[in-house]
Amino acid sequence: MALFSNKSVLVLGGSRGIGAAIVRRFATEGASVVFSYAGSQAAAEQLAKETGSRAVMADSADRDAVTELVRSAGPLDVLVVNAGVAIFGDARELDSGDIDHLFRINIHAPYHAAVEAARQMQNGGRIIVIGSVNGDRMPIPGLAAYAVSKSALQGLARGLARDFGPQGITVNIVQPGPVDTDMNPAEGPMKALMHSFMAIQRHGKPEEVAGMVAWLAGPEASFVTGAMHTIDGGFGA
Template sequence: MTTKASQKVLVLGGSRGIGAAIVRRFAADGANVVFTYAGSADAAQALATETGTTATRVDSADIAALTKAVADQGPIDVLIVNAGKLALGDPLTLDPKAVDEMIDVNVKAPYFAAVEAARTMPDNGRILVIGSTNGDRIPFAGGAAYALTKSAMQGMVRGLARDFGARGITVNSIQPGPVDTDMNPADGPMSDYMHSFMAIPRHVHASEIADYAAFLASPSAAMITGSLQTIDGGFGA
């Protein structure tokens, strides 16, 4: 793998929240960063201008378009899959189309993007996916389908770590608990409830996820693979 300052990094889902924090961190470290976005064009262009990175529109639910976008980047050193969908509700009434789309984005997209990236990724490359502590624990009703997708991601990470390990390519999942983003603000209506499960009762900062990603992408993490790296303030403890 090249040094951090010359890494080529592709972030899938980088315009907002955790993804934007990851883009900022890797760009600050001097990496050549490209990130995708689906619907937040203004936010994506503003972030690209701010960080000197490149934004490209890709719908992660469109697997053909996604794999083409990954292939078009050529060899990349680090792939970070952050794009995700959240659909919660009573499984008896939850829209099947919403569940299908969540499976497309949370399960199929990370798998096919990782496989496509690995075709040309240099030895000792890095593949990171942003999972969820809900892959381990779902302490509230209405999250079965979401937890299903995040548990599937865990199996994918373990399997691909075996498949790509001979080349020194590591595959890991970062599993956040509640993170302070537009979707789940630290002062939101569910905050007190979520904090009641946590040993450290506050939301994770998106920058803390980005710092973790930077470490896992570094040479220091060469022997960490097939792992589920939880950062949740003890939410799942």
């Protein structure tokens, strides 16, 4: 029997990159998967067709849309929050509205989605948020707001793990380093700089991150909560 047979999984931000790999992993393991997307409708529809999952358009910057999607999904076994954005530039020059938008997606959405999911989850539920090694280390200028948002997730995990622990619900953060996606291609202009910080000098694969997510969602991780799980090739070592 597949590991996640008869399990209900919601992935926020699942149409591309790491999110798509997570959707594929859970679907392959027998789960009933719903995932959200914002601007990649064609990719979302293709992924849904390929995996037998269901794609739902939802803006992760809209708190009401996020909570309604989680609520309408019913009692979940697993919630994965992958949706996120990055803004690069000198903090003194970036638009404050753009920064607020980043915080709504990267901080507010994971918090409100996790709280809403926990209201319906049964004992043994899993909440997993995709953070970043930049929550621990920011070795280059221009990504201060992004680093703030990923560090905030660490407090989210520690605090909500305490709140939800009595229900047997775990809360964990997965912190990838450079991963080969459309947003950060392995052959992109930052390749040499990023690899110079790393012990394993290559980009990670989305499937490797999905593997860690699947482990945290599985039975072997029932005693793991309130923790950060870094998968970065030694970027932060």
